[in-house]
Amino acid sequence: MRARGIGNYPFPNDDEGTYLAQAWAVRHGALAHYTYWYDHPPFGWTQLAALSWLPSWLLPDLPTFVQGRMAMLPVAGMTCVLVYVVGRRLGLVRPAAAGAVLLYALSPLAVVLHRQIYLDNFAVLWALAAFAFALSPRRHLWHHVSAGVAFALAVLSKETIAVLLPVLLVTLWQGSHPSTRKFSFAGFGSGFVLTGLFYPLYALLKGELWPGPGHVSLLGTLKFQLGGREGSGSPFTAGTDAHRLFADWLARDPYLLVGGAAAAVLALAVRGLRPAALAVLVLALVALRPGGYLPQMYIVQVLPFLALTLAGLVQAGTARLPGGPRLRLTAGVAAAAAVAAIAGPHWYQQDRSAVTADDNGVYRDASRWLRETPVGDRDQVRVVTDGVLWLDAVDAGYRPGTGVIWHYKLDQDPAVTRTLPHGWKDIDYVVSTPALRGERENLPTLRDLFAHGRPVATFGEGGGRIDILRIDGGR
Template sequence: MRALGIGNYPFPNDDEGTYLAQAWAVQHGELAHYTYWYDHPPLGWMQLATMSWLPNWLLPDLPTFVQGRIAMLPVAAAAMVLVYVIGRRLGLARPTAAAAMLLYALSPLAVVLHRQIYLDNFAVLWVLVSFAFALSPRRHLWHHVAAGMAFAMAVLSKETIAVLLPVLLVTLWQGSHPSTRKFSFAGFGSGFVLTGLFYPLYALLKGELFPGAGHVSLLGTLKFQLGGREGSGSAFEEGTDAHQLFTDWLDRDPYLLIGGAAAAVCAFAVRRLRPAALAVLVLTLVALRPGGYLPQMYIVQVLPFLALTLAGLAQAVIARLPGKPHLRPAAALAAVAVAAVLAGPHWYERDRAATAADDNGVYHDAARWLRETPVGDRDQVRVVTDGVLWLDAVDAGYRPGTGVIWHYKLDQDPAVTKTLPHGWKDIDYVVSTPALRGEREHLPTLRDLFAHGTPVASFGEGGGRIDILRIENDE
């Protein structure tokens, strides 16, 4: 289902292009396609780099963001399998664990967000690996060391997932034997710390751990990420970005979100379900904190635990029903039927829309224009694009970095601005996408480019259109 229409829906997010371009940079021996400023740990796009080359090689005519989305399919598949494994290790019966996996796999939120190129998808995969090791029924010490290493891999894929550390510790407490518990915690801590130290050690060796003049720094960027970003407002206040996000998430899948959250509250009464319930609680409290920054893809981190708590609580309730035990399978079938009647039509409509929609023809057309339209010597022509089309322009022969310029870097990166001594006059073309038009009031050079650009090609209509602007310089 995730593969059907993967290039046509949803509309590309600029983050997708950024991570894909950074993966391309890793394939060429760098950590980022521009100055790496420690915005995120690089492990996420390193993993993407190991996977994205195959779709690029097999399907070279597709836009690069579609190739990257295809590379995300194995990540989604592995996460589904791990939900089943964790369900079994939480004490769920095979049918219940399979039901949790299906809840996770078929949720309209998962169908859309798992096909997009987000670091959160890699982080969730490694968190699930960590939970699976922490709950290993064999309780081997190396399993708990591996749980710590896997959790470090999750944090190095997307640092915000670190809020689940207390949940992993509770899970490890529950999954370890009392007589060897201290060794289990020592092993987990060793695996986590020794693996995670590679990132600050890299910054230290580069002289970029601490803030200073003339260079980026890990701690300086971390300070910005924690307190310097504009907040999303309160989820309870209408008109804020956080409220809009929650409204959108609930519109897409109210059944798993509300049902899973309610189940998580009740699941604290069931000992074996507490790790999943605690994960839901922690991630929900972080999302609801006032004034914090809440990204669109954050909900990805919560979905597997919502599915596990909902399916697990249903099993626990059915197991405690009074009466004859042989009636419990009938009660389970009745629960499945009720869920199908309530959520089935909504999920079907949402999932069908995601697989049948065709919203991205403009990006396909723009990528084709970059590849096929003669504009002179592409090594000398300078074009500004959004993050999504940056790599398409590179593949088309434009010089990476300063020949094809990510719009965000026009006024933000000294390495780029010093190559533009005449400002906007040194640019030949702008690929005007919704992302660029949304930023032009904040970037002076981009605003000047729009003021002096003449359309030479246009794809689509309305706010989603893409225009190719040739910059008219009369001097």
């Protein structure tokens, strides 16, 4: 289900292209395709670099974002395995743990978001590995050290997952033996700190830990991420970005979100399920805070814990029924059938749309235009693209960085602006996508390019179309 139609739906997000281009840069000896400014720790797209080379080698004619999405399939598969392992270590019997995997894997939110090239998918994989190690029934010290290492790798994949650290410590408390607990916590702390320190150490050795003139910095970017970004508003206020995002999540899968959240509140009373329930509640509180920035892919971090909590609570409820094992088994089967009857039709409709829709023909056509249309010496032609098509242009022979320019860098990166002494006049083409049109009022050079651009090719229609603009009055 994940693979079918993976290049056709959903419509590409500019972040997908950014992470894929950064993975390309890693394979070419750099941390990013432009100046690395510590926007996220680089371990996420380093993993993407290790996974994406094979699809790009086997299927070079596909648009690059499709190649990148194919690289996310093993990540989704491994995450499902870890959901099962964590479920078993939380005390779920095999059918309940398998049920948690099905709840997780079949959720329309997961079907869509696991296809996309998001760092959160890597972070969740490592976070679940950390929980699995912390709950290891053998309670070996190296398991708890490994839990610290795995959680550090989760944070180095996507830093927002760090809010689960208190939950993981509670989990480690439950999973460790009282007589050796202090050693377990020392081992966990050593693994977490020593692994996580590689990131600030890199910045320190580069002279980019502290803010200062003429260079990027880790702490400066962290300050921006925490307080400089425009907030998404309150989820409880109609018209805000956060409210629209919650409405979209609930429209796609109200059953796992509402059912899992309600189960998390009740599951706090069940000691074995408390780690998963606490994870749901902590992540929900972060999402519901007023004024914070809430990204579209944030829900990826919550989904496995929602599934584990809901499946675990069903098991806990049936286990308390009077009668013998046969009656409790019958009750469990009935509960599973009820969930399937309630959520199944909606999930089927949503998942079927995800695997049969084709929203991305315009990107395939634009990628083909970049690869096949004669425009002169591509090493000298300068074209502006969004993040999704940047790597397609590079593969087509345009010069990386300053020959094919990611639109976001036009007025944001001094290394790019120095190469544009005449501003918009130094550009030959613009690949006008919805992402570019949405930013043109915020970027002066991009606004000038649209004012002087003449369409030479158009793919699709309406707001989702892509236009190839030739810049009149340019070089």
